[in-house]
Amino acid sequence: MNEFIDHRVLKIRKFNRFYTNIIGLVNKTILESPYSLAEARVLLEIDNAVTCLASDLTEILQIDPGYLSRILRRLKKEGLIETKKSATDGRSQILSLTDRGKDTFTQLSDTSSAQIVKLLECLPLGAQQHLVEHMATIERMLSGRIDASVSIRDFQPGDIGYIVYRHGVLYAQEYQLDSVFEKYVLESLFKFLDKPSAGKILIAECCGTIVGFIGIVEISPTTAQLRWFLIEPEFRGAGLGRILVTKAMEYCNSKNYNHVFLWTFKGLEAARHLYEDFGFTLTEEKENNTWKNRLIEQRFDARLC
Structure with a gap:
């Protein structure tokens, strides 16, 4: 690794450590609830999907299937999700949120959003906009498509x-x-x-x-x-x-x-x-x-x- 590449790697790793700490602050309220960040993400993806299968979640979240199965069992036991057989594939189970699951997810989402608002409030409006734009830049550039x-x-x-x-x-x-x-x-x-x-x-x-x-x-x-x-x-x-x-x-x-x-x-x-x-x-x-x-x-x- 040449000196220039090594310098960039160190800068990225430094940013990763900084942002990991920020994410920890943002997610603190979620972790203080009965549900982990991973469980909250599962609820989010089920809520977003028109039709959601466990295999879909494995791909979207890049999560171990065994770990996902344990999360789904717990969420079902808590009455947050329900399953039904797929009409096209009897071996597959379609996942959906129950009314209680929707309420729980809304509470988690609102709490997380409120925490982010607190982080943004310390910045001027112009700086908030630049922050959002730079985050979008990172996301789009790492997608690997310049036209995107x-x-x-x-x-x-x-x-x-x-x-x-x-x-x-x-x-x-x-x-x-x-x-x-x-x-x-x-x-x-x-x-x-x-x-x-x-x-x-x-x-x-x-x-x-x-x-x-x-x-x-x-x-x-x-x-x-x-x-x-x-x-x-x-x-x-x-x-x-x-x-x-x-x-x-x-x-x-x-x-x-x-x-x-x-x-x-x-x-x-x-x-x-x-x-x-x-x-x-x-x-x-x-x-x-x-x-x-x-x-x-x-x-x-x-x-x-």
Whole structure:
């Protein structure tokens, strides 16, 4: 395990320990009731399901079948659940909550919710919203599907300034470009705002946070330029760049452009491979000392059908 990976693992383990303690506080009231957290989860899943079998609970809760059987026996003995044979499979038992079970689950749920409210009350409303959004980010990112965690929208008021800001910060950090580059991006976006109908800017968001963007500017009725393509570092390598370029090229096709080009600079190999996958070829190279000494600008062109 290299040093960078090891650092991330330690950070995640530290968060896990912290959050385990928080969960312990949240669930304390449940544990002080006659029922364990596992039993409360079983009641929850039975209540949520239209038709619930023990095998369903084993898969949903990732619980040992023997342990689940003991929980179900206790809940049935307490009069919280009832069973009946499945009409399609006589070997299976359909689980459902009794009226007492529904009342018990409601009490457990309300108590748990009240405990969470107490945790949130110590935070400002804005911080509460950020907390919920970040939790959703963790859940969606760990689902392993970038398209499940990211939404794509058109630009809105305020986005232009943010695009300039992130270009200035990231290109200074990663490629040591000076503030003249930030000015160049700002001027190009000001020009776009003079006639936004002659182009499009797509914004990628994850749980309310901008994580990438791309722009298309009409140069002529037949030609467009791809611009302002940026993916936040933590979202690179997950397919988001390909999603944005795909949507940009779909837009170009919808406008019947037959020629699309872009300018970038030498050294951005991941981006270059992506452009080439979409039919772009390197057509020009030139030295540009405006933003950084000996920087080599590159032009890529693609012909559309």
